Amino acid sequence: MTTTATRSWWGWGTTDQALPDDECAGLAGLLPGLPARPRPVPDVRDLVLPPTRIAPPSTLPVTTDPAARAARAFGKAYRDVVRALSGDLAGAPDAVARPATEAEVVDLLDWAAASDVVVVPVGGGSSVVGGVEYRGDRPWLALELTALDRVLEVDPVSRAARIQGGALGPVLEAQLRPHGLTLRHFPQSFEFSTLGGWLATRAGGHYATLHTHVDDLVESLRVVTPVGVNESWRLPGSGAGPSPDRLFLGSEGILGVLTEAWMRLQDRPRWKASASATFTGATAAFDAVRAIAQAGLHPANCRLLDPGEAALAGASSGEWVLVLGVESAVHPVAGRLAELTDLARAHGGRVADAPGAGDAAADAWRSSFLRMPYVRDGLARMSALVETFETACTWDRLEELYATVRAEVGDAVARVTGAPGLVNCRLTHVYPDGAAPYFTVLAAGRPGAEVAMWDEVKAAASEVLGRLGATITHHHAVGRDHRPGYDRQRPEPFAVALRATKSALDPAGVLNPGVLLDELPAGR
Numbered sequence: 001m002t003t004t005a006t007r008s009w010w011g012w013g014t015t016d017q018a019l020p021d022d023e024c025a026g027l028a029g030l031l032p033g034l035p036a037r038p039r040p041v042p043d044v045r046d047l048v049l050p051p052t053r054i055a056p057p058s059t060l061p062v063t064t065d066p067a068a069r070a071a072r073a074f075g076k077a078y079r080d081v082v083r084a085l086s087g088d089l090a091g092a093p094d095a096v097a098r099p100a101t102e103a104e105v106v107d108l109l110d111w112a113a114a115s116d117v118v119v120v121p122v123g124g125g126s127s128v129v130g131g132v133e134y135r136g137d138r139p140w141l142a143l144e145l146t147a148l149d150r151v152l153e154v155d156p157v158s159r160a161a162r163i164q165g166g167a168l169g170p171v172l173e174a175q176l177r178p179h180g181l182t183l184r185h186f187p188q189s190f191e192f193s194t195l196g197g198w199l200a201t202r203a204g205g206h207y208a209t210l211h212t213h214v215d216d217l218v219e220s221l222r223v224v225t226p227v228g229v230n231e232s233w234r235l236p237g238s239g240a241g242p243s244p245d246r247l248f249l250g251s252e253g254i255l256g257v258l259t260e261a262w263m264r265l266q267d268r269p270r271w272k273a274s275a276s277a278t279f280t281g282a283t284a285a286f287d288a289v290r291a292i293a294q295a296g297l298h299p300a301n302c303r304l305l306d307p308g309e310a311a312l313a314g315a316s317s318g319e320w321v322l323v324l325g326v327e328s329a330v331h332p333v334a335g336r337l338a339e340l341t342d343l344a345r346a347h348g349g350r351v352a353d354a355p356g357a358g359d360a361a362a363d364a365w366r367s368s369f370l371r372m373p374y375v376r377d378g379l380a381r382m383s384a385l386v387e388t389f390e391t392a393c394t395w396d397r398l399e400e401l402y403a404t405v406r407a408e409v410g411d412a413v414a415r416v417t418g419a420p421g422l423v424n425c426r427l428t429h430v431y432p433d434g435a436a437p438y439f440t441v442l443a444a445g446r447p448g449a450e451v452a453m454w455d456e457v458k459a460a461a462s463e464v465l466g467r468l469g470a471t472i473t474h475h476h477a478v479g480r481d482h483r484p485g486y487d488r489q490r491p492e493p494f495a496v497a498l499r500a501t502k503s504a505l506d507p508a509g510v511l512n513p514g515v516l517l518d519e520l521p522a523g524r
């Protein structure tokens with residue numbers, strides 16, 4: 001798929017979609033304390049990059065072009081956007097590689113291991129956890145994989161496809177469409193993230209229930225590790241010992257480069273319907289969603305927005321909003337939607353009069369969901385603190401978690417900024433035994449101090465999640481930024497095994513050091 005739009009080097013998506021200055025300034029009314037005008041976006045051609053420290057052989061597909069290096073300096077978290085806007089490119093990669101074949105990936109890894117050059121695999125570069133930004137002292141190479149973007153084979157009988165790891169969401173879907181098939185994995189970052197990135201981070205996508213993570217769609221994986229290629233068999237299921245695929249799912253570029261995967265596909269849905277319900281309180285809303293998650297009806301969408309989040313999305317004011325969606329390639333879905341709305345009603349929900357395909361609250365939520373990253377960047381230019389964090393816990397602890405996180409993170413925001421901010425929440429994915437709450441923080445920052453201010457708020461958030469036994473991440477991954485929370489969460493024997501695995505597969509320690517594990521000291 002080709003696009004004429006230019007990718008933003010500092011923010012989300014494409015430059016033509018970024019909020020113009022006047023629209024940014026219009027956001028000042030959202031929060032007291034924001035400046036009247038946005039900070040300018042630096043011209044990348046004016047910025048200074050450190051001299052490159054590597055000289056790879058000319059046979060390798062590597063460039064030291066300044067624009068390519070600048071574009072790979074950061075991921076796409078709020079703190080990345082703010083740092084890019086400040087124009088500090090001191091940590092940019094020494095070079096960017098863009099292999100077009102798996103053989104080139106092998107050659108690049110061999111050269112890097114022999115030359116002690118760190119390699120950071122990059123798909124779309126949409127990491128929000130510092131996953132694509134090396135922070136050590138060694139020279140480093142951003143290994144950009146988006147040229148490996150083909151659907152190589154489709155098996156219509158088993159309904160699966162062999163897809164290269166660098167395919168961006170729209171690129172792989174465009175190749176599946178002529179077969180009447182879809183992967184149907186739609187994270188919010190779908191347009192600008194890749195299959196390999198989804199697998200390496202265990203991304204969460206479209207399905208709010210059942211197949212919540214991309215893991216569930218994987219049949220087999222092909223991974224280039226520094227010691228050889230690891231390819232698992234295509235199987236619908238297997239009880240043969242620990243799963244080799246599970247070792248690489250979520251490995252975040254530290255064990256190898258995911259070059260291909262056989263993915264389970266879906267027929268394109270023919271029937272879809274959506275509805276929404278409102279609730280006056282948290283208890284009723286959580287009870288309704290739990291009943292739905294435990295009923296075996298598997299709605300594709302089951303997003304619960306708290307009153308603050310609903311108001312921001314333009315879906316309601318003052319109430320909780322539950323957005324429900326059902327779909328099927330085989331059966332009409334009106335009956336299933338009716339069962340879902342009956343459950344919502346049975347728990348005190350008020351269902352919009354005529355549920356159906358065009359439900360207004362569902363539509364408002366969907367369009368604001370896709371626009372949000374651009375608005376976030378506009379707010380970042382207005383010195384707002386605007387970021388999200390997500391987690392999961394079991395139902396028995398959910399209401400306490402929701403209240404405690406909002407109270408303690410709200411206190412942290414007030415302490416750090418000197419004024420109250422917003423701490424909103426939605427449930428993005430739900431399970432029979434628990435749910436994944438996703439929090440949004442919005443507050444006025446001080447120009448120049450935003451990253452330090454956000455880091456303090458985030459530390460408070462991570463502390464409360466760990467104390468309450470909720471995961472440091474449900475789908476955003478660990479990267480470098482979640483390391484303290486991840487280290488607290490993972491059992492020590494598992495950490496020992498992961499370190500041993502890393503040493504066995506990446507003996508030179510060149511693959512994405514600092515992610516999931518500490519970088520080993522030089523000369524280890």
Ligand SMILES: Cc1cc2nc3c(=O)[nH]c(=O)nc-3n(C[C@H](O)[C@H](O)[C@H](O)COP(=O)(O)OP(=O)(O)OC[C@H]3O[C@@H](n4cnc5c(N)ncnc54)[C@H](O)[C@@H]3O)c2cc1C
Nearest residue numbers: 123124125126127131187188189194196197203204253258
């Ligand atoms: C606005 C926005 C919305 C988002 N929405 C979602 C969402 O809905 N759900 C969700 O789960 N996440 C979301 N994310 C986070 C991010 O998009 C995901 O983590 C995504 O899976 C990353 O894919 P990517 O191709 O951009 O990977 P990158 O960001 O390039 O890399 C992420 C990690 O994977 C490794 N990696 C990448 N490709 C490979 C490969 N082929 N082999 C080995 N390692 C590799 C990298 O080294 C890095 O550690 C969002 C991010 C943003 C900025």
